[in-house]
Amino acid sequence: MAIAEFTIIPIGTGTTSLSSYVADLHKELEKHTDIQFEMTPMGTILEGPLERLFEVIRLVHEVPFLHGAQRVSTSIKIDDRRDKHATMEQKLQSVKDKL
Template sequence: MAIAEITVIPIGTGSTSLSSYVADMQRALESVEGITYELTSMGTIIEGPISRIFAAVEVLHESPFNGGAQRVSTSLKIDDRRDKAGSSRQKLESVERKLQGE
């Protein structure tokens, strides 16, 4: 299973507020099967098989265009570890254990 962080920025929307676009993108993610996701203040974390992550990326990138944006900038980071299973939560717990002097 892979973990991705994606940030999608609609450009030229006529407003500095993008929360309505973000809400639309989160609604669009509901249609993508086989993933879990979490909205953060700076993007969205997606977990699942890499093929499903790419499907989610396409849905997210297209969503602002469907909402009237004429230009969209998308940044994507992928952590695809195949030697053992992992998750965002597991990664955070590993760091927390080290901070506690594991």
């Protein structure tokens, strides 16, 4: 199980507001019920098999183009832990247990 955080930034949209693009990205993510996702103010976190996360990020990367963006910048961070099962919830709980 891998955890990935990504940020998609449409460039050249003619406005500084990106919330409509973010809403479109969220709608696309909801179609992929086989993975977990959590949107944050600065990006989105996905949880699932690594190959599937790459696939979903690629699909979501295309969404701004479908809504008029001419350029899109996507940043991705991946935590692919293979020595034990790790989830978004487990990672947070591990820190909370130490507080």
